[in-house]
Amino acid sequence: xxxxxxxPSHQVTQMGQEVILRCVPISNxxxxxxxxxxxxxxxxxxxxxxxxxxxxxxxxxxxxxxxxRPDGSNFTLKIRSTKxxxxxxxxxxxxxxxxxDGYTFGSGTRLTVV
Amino acid sequence: GQNIDQPTEMTATExxxxxxxxxYQTSGFNGLxxxxxxxGEAPTFLSYNVLDGLEEKGRFSSFxxxxxxxxxxxxxxxxxxxxxxxxxxxxxNAGKSTFGDGTTLTVKP
Numbered sequence: 001x002x003x004x005x006x007x008p009s010h011q012v013t014q015m016g017q018e019v020i021l022r023c024v025p026i027s028n029x030x031x032x033x034x035x036x037x038x039x040x041x042x043x044x045x046x047x048x049x050x051x052x053x054x055x056x057x058x059x060x061x062x063x064x065x066x067x068x069r070p071d072g073s074n075f076t077l078k079i080r081s082t083k084x085x086x087x088x089x090x091x092x093x094x095x096x097x098x099x100x101d102g103y104t105f106g107s108g109t110r111l112t113v114v
Numbered sequence: 115g116q117n118i119d120q121p122t123e124m125t126a127t128e129x130x131x132x133x134x135x136x137x138y139q140t141s142g143f144n145g146l147x148x149x150x151x152x153x154g155e156a157p158t159f160l161s162y163n164v165l166d167g168l169e170e171k172g173r174f175s176s177f178x179x180x181x182x183x184x185x186x187x188x189x190x191x192x193x194x195x196x197x198x199x200x201x202x203x204x205x206x207n208a209g210k211s212t213f214g215d216g217t218t219l220t221v222k223p
Contacts, residue, residue, distance in 0.1 A: 031209060043157065043201065043213040056208045091156055099145055099205055102159030 002026040006092050006106035013082055013113055021077040021109045023092030031095040032075045036088040082113045116140050118214035120202050125220045126192055134187045134217045136202030146178050146185045147203040197221045
């Protein structure tokens with residue numbers, strides 16, 4: 001079964017540092033997403049990406065955040081100048097051309113900002 | 115605005131049937147997802163309803179009423195492994211999903 005792969009699985013960083021979270025979506029999927037889940041809270045939408053550009057972003061996704069699809073396979077989330085409240089599980093997800101098949105989520109990156 | 119409501123917790127007995135309800139108020143509503151999330155893991159896709167009515171998939175069924183802003187997930191023949199959080203999410207025309215807080219289901223022997 002095709003998978004979405006995320007690296008690293010855990011990342012500890014100091015406040016103010018930059019982090020890059022990496023994802024390899026399913027190869028024939030068209031839509032790519034970043035969601036996050038603060039421990040014990042709901043899954044929150046950050047950004048969607050289609051046809052090499054951002055299609056939608058949430059209020060959370062401010063200038064501190066950016067996404068890139070530098071080649072045909074990788075999809076990255078960069079967080080500049082991390083804050084304590086950025087500590088969360090970050091999930092990458094991809095979807096094919098039919099919403100009825102749902103998102104396939106990666107296993108997540110646990111980001112801890114200290 | 116976006117608002118998704120579902121019960122926080124439910125408990126059921128192995129072999130029984132349980133129904134998890136979800137109400138939503140979402141602009142640009144396209145369809146309704148249900149996901150299962152075990153503790154410490156990523157959500158996994160269960161179902162997507164775009165039309166009114168019931169869709170059955172093995173032991174799991176999902177229902178949608180667009181006019182009422184209401185959905186439910188029905189789990190039959192409960193197994194211990196069904197103990198998990200069940201997430202209702204409204205998918206919008208903009209291509210994003212708003213998730214509810216999740217319903218933690220505990221299945222007891």
